[in-house]
Amino acid sequence: xxxxxxxxxxxxxxxxxxxxxxxxxxxxxxxxxxxxxxxxxxxxxxxxxxxxxxxxxxxxxxxxxxxxxxxxxxxxxxxxxxxxxxxxxxxxxxxxxxxxxxxxxxxxxxxxxxxxxxxxxxxxxxxxxxxxxxxxxxxxxxxxxxxxxxxxxxxxxxxxxxxxxxxxxxxxxxxxxxxxxxxxxxxxxxxxxxxxxxxxxxxxxxxxxxxxxxxxxxxxxxxxxxxxxxxxxxxxxxxxxxxxxxxxxxxxxxxxxxxxxxxxxxxxxxxxxxxxxxxxxx
Amino acid sequence: xxxxxxxxxxxxxxxxxxxxxxxxxxxxxxxxxxxxxxxxxxxxxxxxxxxxxxxxxxxxxxxxxxxxxxxxxxxxxxxxxxxxxxxxxxxxxxxxxxxxxxxxxxxxxxxxxxxxxxxxxxxxxxxxxxxxxxxxxxxxxxxxxxxxxxxxxxxxxxxxxxxxxxxxxxxxxxxxxxxxxxxxxxxxxxxxxxxxxxxxxxxxxxxxxxxxxxxxxxxxxxxxxxxxxxxxxxxxxxxxxxxxxxxxxxxxxxxxxxxxxxxxxxxxxxxxxxxxxxxxxxxxxxxxxxxxxxxxxxxxxxxxxxxxxxxxxxxxx
Numbered sequence: 001x002x003x004x005x006x007x008x009x010x011x012x013x014x015x016x017x018x019x020x021x022x023x024x025x026x027x028x029x030x031x032x033x034x035x036x037x038x039x040x041x042x043x044x045x046x047x048x049x050x051x052x053x054x055x056x057x058x059x060x061x062x063x064x065x066x067x068x069x070x071x072x073x074x075x076x077x078x079x080x081x082x083x084x085x086x087x088x089x090x091x092x093x094x095x096x097x098x099x100x101x102x103x104x105x106x107x108x109x110x111x112x113x114x115x116x117x118x119x120x121x122x123x124x125x126x127x128x129x130x131x132x133x134x135x136x137x138x139x140x141x142x143x144x145x146x147x148x149x150x151x152x153x154x155x156x157x158x159x160x161x162x163x164x165x166x167x168x169x170x171x172x173x174x175x176x177x178x179x180x181x182x183x184x185x186x187x188x189x190x191x192x193x194x195x196x197x198x199x200x201x202x203x204x205x206x207x208x209x210x211x212x213x214x215x216x217x218x219x220x221x222x223x224x225x226x227x228x229x230x231x232x233x234x235x236x237x238x239x240x241x242x243x244x245x246x247x248x249x250x251x252x253x254x255x256x257x258x259x260x261x262x263x264x265x266x267x268x269x270x271x272x273x274x275x276x277x278x279x280x281x282x
Numbered sequence: 283x284x285x286x287x288x289x290x291x292x293x294x295x296x297x298x299x300x301x302x303x304x305x306x307x308x309x310x311x312x313x314x315x316x317x318x319x320x321x322x323x324x325x326x327x328x329x330x331x332x333x334x335x336x337x338x339x340x341x342x343x344x345x346x347x348x349x350x351x352x353x354x355x356x357x358x359x360x361x362x363x364x365x366x367x368x369x370x371x372x373x374x375x376x377x378x379x380x381x382x383x384x385x386x387x388x389x390x391x392x393x394x395x396x397x398x399x400x401x402x403x404x405x406x407x408x409x410x411x412x413x414x415x416x417x418x419x420x421x422x423x424x425x426x427x428x429x430x431x432x433x434x435x436x437x438x439x440x441x442x443x444x445x446x447x448x449x450x451x452x453x454x455x456x457x458x459x460x461x462x463x464x465x466x467x468x469x470x471x472x473x474x475x476x477x478x479x480x481x482x483x484x485x486x487x488x489x490x491x492x493x494x495x496x497x498x499x500x501x502x503x504x505x506x507x508x509x510x511x512x513x514x515x516x517x518x519x520x521x522x523x524x525x526x527x528x529x530x531x532x533x534x535x536x537x538x539x540x541x542x543x544x545x546x547x548x549x550x551x552x553x554x555x556x557x558x559x560x561x562x563x564x565x566x567x568x569x570x571x572x573x574x575x576x577x578x579x580x581x582x583x584x585x586x587x588x589x590x591x592x593x594x595x596x597x598x599x
Contacts, residue, residue: 059356067352108384116355118384121375127345128380131352131360134337138313139356158376161345169337 004047009217011278012047012083013039017248018275019079019092019282024262027096030104033258034150035076037181037243040217042080045146049224054085056113064143065132067117069125070150070179071105072260078102081114082282089282123156125149126176130166130236133174144231145174152184155193160205166236167206175227176207177239179214183256199240207238214243249274284496285474286458286489292429294450294486295393299324300429301436302361302391306332309359309440315350316363317343322452323363323393343368344376350388351380359440360388366395366449367408374414381445382418389439390415394452395425396536397564397581398486398574407569413541415447416514422446422467423514425535425543427488429457431511434465442467449485451536453574456489470517472524476506479592480524483534484510484543487562487583491534494588505592516546522555530558530595534588536578539563558598560591 004012016039024030046052050064068077075095082089087101094100101112105120117128129147136143153159166174178198186192195201202209208230212223223239230237245259246252249271252263263271305312306328314328315337329336339346343364350360362369369392370377381388392411399407416423422444426432432450439446463471473488474495483491488509495505506524510517525531531551533544544561551557564581578584 061356065355116384117351117386118379121379123344124348124376124380127348127376128352131349132355133352134349135353135356135358138335138358141356158342158344158348161340161342162348165339165342165345165349168340 006218009043009047013043014276015279016043016076016079016083018272018277020075021249021263021268021271021275022281023075023078023092023095025268026093028262029096030075030262031072031260032075032262033183033245033252034070034073034179034181036249036252037245037247038073038076038148038179038214039248040220041148041177041214041241042076044217044220044224046080046084048221050146051143054113056086058116060116061139061141062143065116065145067125067129067132067145067147068106068119069147070122070153071119074104074106077106083279086114087112092282122150122153123158126159126162129174129176130162130171133171134169136173142173144228147174147176149176149178151178151180151182151189151195152192154178154195154198163202163205163207170234171236172232172234175231175237175239177241179243180240181243181245183245183259185256185259187256202238206235208235209238209240212239212241214241215247284492286492288456288458290457291454292457293452293454294426294429294432295322295452296324297426297429297432298391298393298436298448298450299327301433303327303331305437305440306335311357311359312361312440313337313353313358314361314363315339315346317341317346317368319364323391325363343373347373347376348380351384351386354386354388361391362388363391363393365406366392366411367406370411370414371408378418382421385420386445387443389446389448391448393450395449396451396485397569397577397583398451398453398536400453400574400577401571403571404568409538409564409569410541411449412513412535412537412543416541416546420445421514422512424467424512425449425484426511427485427509428455428459430459430461430463431465435511438465438467451486455486458489458492468512468515468517470520471509471511472506472520473509474505474507476504476528478504478528479530479532479596480506480508480528481532481534481588481592482508482510482521482543482547484513485536487534487536490578490583490585491588493585494592497585497589498592501593503592503596510543513543513546516550518550521547521550525551525555525557530599532560532562532588532591532595534562534583536583537563539565558595560595562588562591
């Protein structure tokens with residue numbers, strides 16, 4: 001557990017957002033929208049909430065584990081891994097380029113420290129995280145497993161297979177989070193395939209649900225602490241986290257249009273002007 | 283007369299169940315997951331003795347594959363169990379991303395493969411699974427021939443590191459290999475030595491090939507029978523050594539002609555030792571309900587078809 005103040009964490013968020021925009025601009029591809037929206041969440045986990053070791057080993061015994069199910073928001077994860085010591089920030093410049101460990105979607109194949117399973121094909125991460133949580137229980141390891149999913153991803157059937165299993169098997173050393181930004185590639189989630197009452201659905205599946213504002217660091221930290229206190233009580237925990245897609249860059253905010261599009265040079269300059277360089281660009 | 287005989291018939295899935303139970307005693311990291319087919323997969327003994335290491339998943343195969351991938355993190359060795367159709371076709375993407383591409387030590391154990399599933403019909407008789415699994419980079423594919431070999435293969439997988447697919451079946455089948463016959467993953471097993479034609483078989487068809495061998499002998503054709511229990515990695519050395527001697531080949535499998543053992547061998551021989559080759563396999567069709575041995579006859583996979591194929595291969599030399 002690190003002890004960064006809210007102010008320090010805000011400054012890290014600003015740099016992470018710069019990293020995200022610079023990465024997708026440099027290779028003219030990738031997914032800035034969801035990455036920007038989840039910046040506070042990743043910074044909170046890796047700089048405050050999780051007990052983790054940047055020296056990295058795959059088994060992760062005696063540390064908290066994180067899994068990203070919606071793998072397309074890899075830019076934010078890569079930035080946070082680099083900024084928290086898993087690899088050098090300079091490597092962020094190789095994102096999506098040939099011979100890089102930073103694949104378009106996260107992978108273990110190139111042995112990038114911090115990644116424990118490939119993701120990108122949606123709907124699979126919750127199952128993997130539950131498996132890892134049960135492995136921890138078998139090993140008598142009382143650390144926690146965290147997993148992030150997208151809201152559009154809730155349309156995948158496997159999510160609900162995993163939801164049913166997690167409650168049935170009382171996987172209560174797990175905190176799952178949904179990035180509830182209401183947007184997916186083809187448009188607003190409510191227009192593409194409405195999730196209706198997502199909170200009620202998860203509760204009906206037997207999970208304890210907490211709600212958070214994913215772009216308000218202070219309240220997010222409070223909610224994550226509350227979620228931690230709800231573990232070990234016989235039920236898995238779900239954090240329904242509202243965010244704005246594209247948060248932090250005014251012209252990208254709140255629209256599905258920036259789900260998977262890179263900024264051009266003018267847009268890039270505009271975005272950079274809105275994001276303070278706090279830790280030094282890579 | 284067939285050089286191998288049997289006094290007992292058993293299903294290969296029971297060999298898996300026995301192997302898994304023994305593995306459970308040997309290695310506390312072995313865990314088992316099952317999608318509502320514990321009895322069919324013969325996983326009851328493991329479940330009874332190691333309830334804390336047995337995970338009932340319900341009818342949710344995609345989740346089962348993901349869970350297994352996750353359980354490897356922390357050092358568990360998961361064996362998943364369901365029918366071959368639901369172990370592969372239904373969850374190909376989950377296996378591809380979370381297991382194969384992520385290089386997870388998951389053992390996908392699949393019963394009721396092929397036509398010999400019998401009466402349940404084509405919805406369950408998967409004939410494409412070997413192809414799907416062998417196409418995945420890094421995936422080991424094993425198709426054992428009888429009860430003892432399935433048990434030995436299961437035990438061997440406990441020590442093997444990396445993703446693997448183990449395919450076995452439902453019907454009672456001759457038990458013709460000795461319980462202590464050595465089994466090494468990736469090492470072909472020559473059952474009968476011969477000089478005129480190399481017959482490469484896997485799974486239930488190894489027995490059919492042995493029956494064919496005795497018929498061929500009476501026709502004056504000396505057939506070498508090689509059990510290719512590991513289709514990937516293929517024992518190229520053994521295949522080439524045999525064909526170097528016989529100069530023609532026959533493959534036999536309870537699988538589509540596309541994607542199975544036959545095309546692995548054809549690919550190898552085309553590159554290194556071109557020669558006449560015949561394939562005994564299902565020819566681009568689905569199966570149907572019926573008795574296992576009747577189905578093998580109707581779809582051209584029984585001993586008589588292997589004899590025909592061998593005669594043809596020899597005549598093309």
